[in-house]
Amino acid sequence: MPTELRLAGMPVPSRSLRSYALAAVLAGLPEGDAPEAALLRTLAAGGDWQEGLRRDLANPTPEDAALVRLAREIELSPLEIFAVALAAAVEEDARIGRVIAWLQAPVGGSRPTVGLLASCLGTLAPEGCHPIETLAHGPAVRCGLLAVPADGGPLPERPVRVPLHLASALRGSDGFLPGVTIGAESEVPLPASLLQEAERHATALGSAPRRGLVLRTGSPAEGRAVAAAIAVSLGLRPAFLGAEEIAGLGPWLLLRGLLPVFVCDPGPGERKSLPALPLYSGPVLALCGPDGGVELAGAPAPSWSLTVPPREEREGLWRSALGDETLAVELARDHRHGAGRIALLGRLAAHNAALRGGDRPAREDIAAASWTGEGGGIESLAQPLPDPIPDEALVITDALRRELDLLVLRCRARDRLVEGLGASATARYRPGVRALLVGPSGTGKTLAAGWLATRLGLPLYRVDLASVTSKYIGETEKNLAQLLARAEQAEVVLLFDEADSMFGKRTEVRDSNDRFANAQTNYLLQRIESFDGIVLLTSNSRARFDSAFSRRLDAILDFPLPGPEERRALWQSHLGTAHGIAPRDLNQLSAMAELGGGHIRNAVLTAAVLAQEAGRPLEIGDVLQGLHTEYRKLGKPMPFELKAPA
Numbered sequence: 001m002p003t004e005l006r007l008a009g010m011p012v013p014s015r016s017l018r019s020y021a022l023a024a025v026l027a028g029l030p031e032g033d034a035p036e037a038a039l040l041r042t043l044a045a046g047g048d049w050q051e052g053l054r055r056d057l058a059n060p061t062p063e064d065a066a067l068v069r070l071a072r073e074i075e076l077s078p079l080e081i082f083a084v085a086l087a088a089a090v091e092e093d094a095r096i097g098r099v100i101a102w103l104q105a106p107v108g109g110s111r112p113t114v115g116l117l118a119s120c121l122g123t124l125a126p127e128g129c130h131p132i133e134t135l136a137h138g139p140a141v142r143c144g145l146l147a148v149p150a151d152g153g154p155l156p157e158r159p160v161r162v163p164l165h166l167a168s169a170l171r172g173s174d175g176f177l178p179g180v181t182i183g184a185e186s187e188v189p190l191p192a193s194l195l196q197e198a199e200r201h202a203t204a205l206g207s208a209p210r211r212g213l214v215l216r217t218g219s220p221a222e223g224r225a226v227a228a229a230i231a232v233s234l235g236l237r238p239a240f241l242g243a244e245e246i247a248g249l250g251p252w253l254l255l256r257g258l259l260p261v262f263v264c265d266p267g268p269g270e271r272k273s274l275p276a277l278p279l280y281s282g283p284v285l286a287l288c289g290p291d292g293g294v295e296l297a298g299a300p301a302p303s304w305s306l307t308v309p310p311r312e313e314r315e316g317l318w319r320s321a322l323g324d325e326t327l328a329v330e331l332a333r334d335h336r337h338g339a340g341r342i343a344l345l346g347r348l349a350a351h352n353a354a355l356r357g358g359d360r361p362a363r364e365d366i367a368a369a370s371w372t373g374e375g376g377g378i379e380s381l382a383q384p385l386p387d388p389i390p391d392e393a394l395v396i397t398d399a400l401r402r403e404l405d406l407l408v409l410r411c412r413a414r415d416r417l418v419e420g421l422g423a424s425a426t427a428r429y430r431p432g433v434r435a436l437l438v439g440p441s442g443t444g445k446t447l448a449a450g451w452l453a454t455r456l457g458l459p460l461y462r463v464d465l466a467s468v469t470s471k472y473i474g475e476t477e478k479n480l481a482q483l484l485a486r487a488e489q490a491e492v493v494l495l496f497d498e499a500d501s502m503f504g505k506r507t508e509v510r511d512s513n514d515r516f517a518n519a520q521t522n523y524l525l526q527r528i529e530s531f532d533g534i535v536l537l538t539s540n541s542r543a544r545f546d547s548a549f550s551r552r553l554d555a556i557l558d559f560p561l562p563g564p565e566e567r568r569a570l571w572q573s574h575l576g577t578a579h580g581i582a583p584r585d586l587n588q589l590s591a592m593a594e595l596g597g598g599h600i601r602n603a604v605l606t607a608a609v610l611a612q613e614a615g616r617p618l619e620i621g622d623v624l625q626g627l628h629t630e631y632r633k634l635g636k637p638m639p640f641e642l643k644a645p646a
């Protein structure tokens with residue numbers, strides 16, 4: 001039963017806008033007995049369509065409320081409102097499409113043409129405006145609410161349609177847009193500090209029209225959760241979008257109460273312009289990494305870089321994720337993880353605990369989960385080195401071990417290192433740690449990196465220079481930006497082996513290649529200085545690095561060739577106990593073979609092959625043959641005191 005409204009003291013049945021639009025079409029038809037005409041009279045029965053229009057716009061029915069509200073926001077004319085109502089009706093009622101096709105035969109199809117709408121509803125056009133011009137170039141077309149083909153015959157014969165997602169929105173449904181996600185994909189608990197900051201940003205966004213904000217983070221999940229928190233504060237829902245143009249996006253956002261969140265990933269020095277949203281004046285968010293720039297309406301938008309929460313809040317996040325008070329305190333103290341990373345590690349650790357039959361995650365479950373990246377940025381650009389390195393495997397001098405112990409303490413204390421210090425120490429402090437390990441090949445630099453990561457309980461990744469570097473201008477910087485952002489978020493130790501190939505001295509500019517190479521070095525120096533994690537670099541010579549690089553390092557550790565005592569310890573560590581080498585021969589090897597640990601390892605492995613082939617314990621002759629092979633690789637003669645095999 002239709003509801004009734006009072007007009008001039010008489011009961012008048014309330015009708016929908018589509019019915020009045022059909023009544024307007026019917027008013028221009030001659031009497032006839034065609035079945036389509038009878039159907040049209042049924043669909044548009046009763047009422048003065050012009051009087052009904054005025055009444056419905058002033059007090060719309062629930063069916064028309066969304067369209068009338070949108071029309072007020074983007075200032076649609078009555079002609080466009082009726083056109084939208086009729087074009088949307090075709091998308092949901094086949095009978096109306098049948099009537100429209102009959103009216104327009106033989107030129108048009110089941111969607112109303114510009115000419116049909118102009119002839120039947122032309123009196124509703126704005127004063128002084130031609131109906132066809134209003135339909136073809138008015139606000140409804142400019143914002144994508146109505147779509148008119150750019151070509152396809154004379155303008156009056158072109159069909160008018162409402163995009164399907166907008167037709168769904170007018171019916172009260174979100175509809176479907178490829179590549180668009182409504183709402184946060186995963187639940188990431190946010191600490192109080194982030195929620196309070198999100199509310200402040202929401203207040204600023206809602207205080208004036210056409211305001212935007214760029215959220216910068218290395219964790220997509222955490223960024224989406226923060227965007228959702230801002231949307232909730234604004235009374236909206238987040239809609240995560242790509243950076244491509246989407247027809248009719250503005251009216252869709254308004255109809256469904258959505259906050260647009262554009263997800264983009266600009267590289268260093270790159271600027272992304274967010275798509276224009278014609279006639280949309282609401283807030284806009286962009287979610288991206290730490291590099292590049294984002295422009296909204298041709299101007300840079302303000303940024304909010306999400307930071308790691310303080311230790312007290314990290315304890316609460318770990319407690320919520322694991323349900324273990326003691327473990328939560330330890331993890332918050334030892335690791336600088338953000339909310340998104342903690343939520344991910346908690347889920348993965350719970351799965352690992354279930355696999356081993358445990359009730360709740362333990363420290364080893366967290367360690368196993370920490371090798372899983374978020375977003376896949378690390379694994380494609382760096383090689384994981386998962387093998388733990390125990391203390392006894394690292395044979396170095398006492399002085400070097402003390403320096404490494406100090407580096408471990410620096411890494412553990414980096415979160416609160418400057419607490420209580422003066423203003424000069426706290427200014428521009430970043431909790432990242434950068435160390436250079438320098439020494440000849442085979443002196444244990446990479447092994448020391450693995451030992452350091454083992455002591456810290458962090459994953460170790462060796463940067464794959466072949467995957468990072470690119471011949472295309474700007475691609476190397478973009479790859480490094482992605483790698484470093486993911487490494488910061490996941491809190492891993494990054495190892496740059498032979499780092500002088502990337503961090504070498506800047507050269508005099510003679511051509512464009514020199515200029516781009518220097519620009520790449522400049523970016524690396526600046527980005528490493530602002531890096532929030534732990535990065536280790538190895539090289540054979542300190543002199544190969546740019547002088548400006550030394551200032552950016554927190555520690556430089558020299559790895560000298562081992563002396564006789566260190567070499568003896570290295571031989572014993574590699575040979576183990578199941579061998580037949582006399583102490584006298586072992587002393588002679590340590591004194592005469594002046595090699596680093598890497599070369600000793602290779603010689604022992606070659607000797608082990610010979611011993612296994614012969615089916616006996618490893619003997620001195622096997623080691624000498626392995627040494628002979630190693631010296632030949634080095635291009636050096638075997639020491640005279642060590643009898644070379646025949």
